[in-house]
Amino acid sequence: MIRTALPAEAAAVADLHARARATYYPDGVPQDGTDWLAAWRSAIERPDGHVLCLVQDGRIAAIASFRTAEGAPSDTVKLYQFHVEPDQWRSGLGSALHAACVEEWRADGKRAATLDVHVGNRRARAFYARLGWVADPAHPPAEDDHHLALRHPVTGE
Template sequence: MSPLAIRDARAEDADDIAGVHVRSWQAAYRGLIDQSVLDGLSVDERAAGWRRILAEPLPTSLGTLVAVRDDRLVGWASLGSGRDPDGLADGEVYGIYADPSAWSTGAGHALLAAAEQRITEAGHDRAYLWVLDGNERADAFYARHGWLEDGAIKIEERPQLTLREHRRVKTLSA
């Protein structure tokens, strides 16, 4: 297998990030989110959103990292300072996804390690992320990497769907 490179996302990555985003949702959330919603996901719409995010990041953003193998973007992680009222002093992994074709190849591990490092370098001793309830693959992945459930839940209302998520936390430095 070719080496994996982690780098900061660039504006021209928006289409590839969106493709990974849509394909990973469609694979990881099958059976957890209504299939018509998953089938209706649009790479073009996500790409437009990613162009905005990359051009005008949130004030809390620490960036978006991408994993590239053989000149192909195979995953991404978006991260920053915490956005939850009880986690403002913490870092947050806003989202992390690998293309289903890159699952179990080390892409997710490399992205998560790089995200943890960047969050630590920004001065956060702790970080959190949210996992869709029922996403056993993600829960097992995060558990292997030391991310623990803390009992917090949130319900996010989006057009045509409701997402129930649970929070995982990790102490990054002592």
């Protein structure tokens, strides 16, 4: 089942986020002082944002957080976080959640979506490429940046 995450689920969402991120940082997840529990609680409660979760066997197995970024065109949505339980990769859960996101974006009149992916996260980059995400020509990578900007034509154009 795919549905909106609830504020009471912020800890479960933050835990999933931590497990997924740990897989693409070979030296461990950088400790930048971010309180991820508070960040996820805020994302879930934001009136201008949305956190979808895919629930399987009574637990959250995948999450997606998105909203219109400040200063971005109103017809463009930014996918801030997208995580699937690592032991569920290649099971179809990520594709199902992504399809639900695209469906919601279309219903909301969005024409494009953007995201930033960690350059070293080859698995995620391949996943996004299979789903139609391409390098965002408006945001070429900077030499010292560890992220790649991707764009998705929500309308199918």
